[in-house]
Amino acid sequence: MQHLYEMLSKVDGYIYPNEIELNWSVLIVLYPFITGLVAGAFILASLERVFKVKVLKPTYTIALLTALSFMMVATLPLISHLAQPQRFYEIMITPHLTSAMAIFGFVYLWYLMVVLLLEIWLDYRRDIVLWSQEKTGVMKRVYKILTLGVTDISKETVKWDDKLGYFVTIIGIPSAFLLHGYVGFIFGSVKANPWWSTVLMPVIFLFSAMVSGIALVMIVFMVVNYIRKQVIDMACLNEIGKYLLIALILDFALEGLDQVHRIYEAEESFNILDILVKGKLTYTLFVFQWFLGMIVPMITLAILQFVKNRDKLKRRLYMITGILVLCGIFFMRWNVVVGGQLFSKSFYGFTTFKLNLIGSEGIMMAALWLILPCTILAFLLWLLPPWKRHEA
Amino acid sequence: MAREEVKSRRDFLSRAAMVAGGLFISAGSTPFASLLYATERKSKTGPWYGMGIDLDRCIGCGRCADACKTENNVPRDPFFFRTWVEQYTILNDGSIHVESPNGGIDGFTQKFPDTDIFKAFFVPKMCNHCVKSPCTQVCPVGATFESPEGLSLVDPTYCLGCRYCVQACPYGCRYIHPETHVVDKCTMCYHRITKGLLPACVEVCPQEAKIFGDLNDPKSELVKFMKDHSWQVLKPHMNTEPKVYYNQLRAEVR
Numbered sequence: 001m002q003h004l005y006e007m008l009s010k011v012d013g014y015i016y017p018n019e020i021e022l023n024w025s026v027l028i029v030l031y032p033f034i035t036g037l038v039a040g041a042f043i044l045a046s047l048e049r050v051f052k053v054k055v056l057k058p059t060y061t062i063a064l065l066t067a068l069s070f071m072m073v074a075t076l077p078l079i080s081h082l083a084q085p086q087r088f089y090e091i092m093i094t095p096h097l098t099s100a101m102a103i104f105g106f107v108y109l110w111y112l113m114v115v116l117l118l119e120i121w122l123d124y125r126r127d128i129v130l131w132s133q134e135k136t137g138v139m140k141r142v143y144k145i146l147t148l149g150v151t152d153i154s155k156e157t158v159k160w161d162d163k164l165g166y167f168v169t170i171i172g173i174p175s176a177f178l179l180h181g182y183v184g185f186i187f188g189s190v191k192a193n194p195w196w197s198t199v200l201m202p203v204i205f206l207f208s209a210m211v212s213g214i215a216l217v218m219i220v221f222m223v224v225n226y227i228r229k230q231v232i233d234m235a236c237l238n239e240i241g242k243y244l245l246i247a248l249i250l251d252f253a254l255e256g257l258d259q260v261h262r263i264y265e266a267e268e269s270f271n272i273l274d275i276l277v278k279g280k281l282t283y284t285l286f287v288f289q290w291f292l293g294m295i296v297p298m299i300t301l302a303i304l305q306f307v308k309n310r311d312k313l314k315r316r317l318y319m320i321t322g323i324l325v326l327c328g329i330f331f332m333r334w335n336v337v338v339g340g341q342l343f344s345k346s347f348y349g350f351t352t353f354k355l356n357l358i359g360s361e362g363i364m365m366a367a368l369w370l371i372l373p374c375t376i377l378a379f380l381l382w383l384l385p386p387w388k389r390h391e392a
Numbered sequence: 393m394a395r396e397e398v399k400s401r402r403d404f405l406s407r408a409a410m411v412a413g414g415l416f417i418s419a420g421s422t423p424f425a426s427l428l429y430a431t432e433r434k435s436k437t438g439p440w441y442g443m444g445i446d447l448d449r450c451i452g453c454g455r456c457a458d459a460c461k462t463e464n465n466v467p468r469d470p471f472f473f474r475t476w477v478e479q480y481t482i483l484n485d486g487s488i489h490v491e492s493p494n495g496g497i498d499g500f501t502q503k504f505p506d507t508d509i510f511k512a513f514f515v516p517k518m519c520n521h522c523v524k525s526p527c528t529q530v531c532p533v534g535a536t537f538e539s540p541e542g543l544s545l546v547d548p549t550y551c552l553g554c555r556y557c558v559q560a561c562p563y564g565c566r567y568i569h570p571e572t573h574v575v576d577k578c579t580m581c582y583h584r585i586t587k588g589l590l591p592a593c594v595e596v597c598p599q600e601a602k603i604f605g606d607l608n609d610p611k612s613e614l615v616k617f618m619k620d621h622s623w624q625v626l627k628p629h630m631n632t633e634p635k636v637y638y639n640q641l642r643a644e645v646r
Contacts, residue, residue, distance in 0.1 A: 014478075014489075014492070018472065018558075020472055021469045081554075083551075083553020084551065084552050087551075088549070090533045090550065090552060096532055096533050098427075099529065099530045100530060101554065106415065106416065109415070113412060114412045114416075114506065131449045150404060178506070189425065191562070344564070346490065348646065
């Protein structure tokens, strides 16, 4: 409670007395960030599978496994943020359907079980069966379980796997759109909050998801190649760079449209939002999100489209760009979630927010929810190595 | 042999698809009417409670906020209020100054000289028990619900503490209780009014500035108040249809 008394002296202007503490903190910043990574990585994978961008083939399974790793963690920051985390299952068994939040569990499970797990299983099934025959001891058993008792790997069956996988990917694309568009709707439909309440929110979330997911897969692809001491497929990397640029341009245009619309209409809330972005959000919005997270990467990627050879330089710039983009999208989520709670709904003042290092809402906890999926990804890459697959 | 195994995989897939499909359909088939929450006009029979607040009468003594805390075990810290009083001071230069130190419980002082003041007044705030309350709309489990009397209440044994309702309330009327760790808000003293008593804030008001009553009863004090005064509600553009009606509410008040 002491921290609230300290914050009391830092209130600027007038806020409703109940508004002093931010209700959604860094863990809720992570929620759209992580689900965005999942949706974006999946969309990159589907480019290869459905839209036949063959040059992206080396990233296909990496993208899928990346999506799965982050998906497995996506709900944990949410649940750990609840004031009554032990009641989380109530949202699944008694969903209140007028709530935009109520069907998140179903959308999540649909995406995890029906899209990601099924697609990865179908894609890997032949290899899993073969591994279950080749390996010995515990690993033999693990792979045997992963076959789910289906050991037929005749040519016809594998062909069917491929067809079904293709079908699942086709369902997966609208599902990925649904997953992250829906996360945007949870914020965009709060009419009490003018910083959130925009019909563009789901679309902006979707495109920023693509941006962050593509950047993440690009980084994972480079790191995996680096660790395995392999020469990276530059054609593939350049192609990812191209798609990242396209996604960035679309995202930038949408966010720009949102801001232009806000400024031109200048509704009742405009003054307070104007003070917000020019004050408390100066660094996170103008510097981190827009300048370092969007404009610099866009210019870099645009120039790289014209640079021939010079692969070493290109790799470095892709890596730096990827990291900048990921940080930029993180701050985009930050500016939405935290920014939207800094001003009072009376529009007469601001509260403050300080992120602590430790504690259930601290930096360490947030870092845990980001390191965990990376660990899961490393494990999945070990369990299902894309580079040890059997030639068909 | 091979045929059988093909079958077994198909069986697995069809079973999995049936379970997933069943889940999906059961989630999606409930009437899409759930999207129409705030678009529909509600009509109710039986008691339908609301509150009138006469700003001309309020003297900013803060006894309502104090009594509410005592009656409802609201923590005494200055960040948790079911009801509070705001002091609005509009200066001659047009600037608007709002204050609510400790919710008005300790009273107010006026820091601007009289000669600079264009208009000064007090505004008691509380849950508006909206007809189309966004907090009820967004609760993912239905822990916030509307009572048969039209009051927005919370089931503390059911609330997840997700705080979506706190975000959705345009009036800042909800907070997470530091001891129970669930959301808390004004109940219009449901435990009192169901016994025929007045809400604590109404009971203690020395100015009779708060008028509690049944909107469906043409003879109630509240209906009389609404007939006699040109009332207004807070943030009408939100279309939440608040049931707290203010007399002499100025446009500056948000």
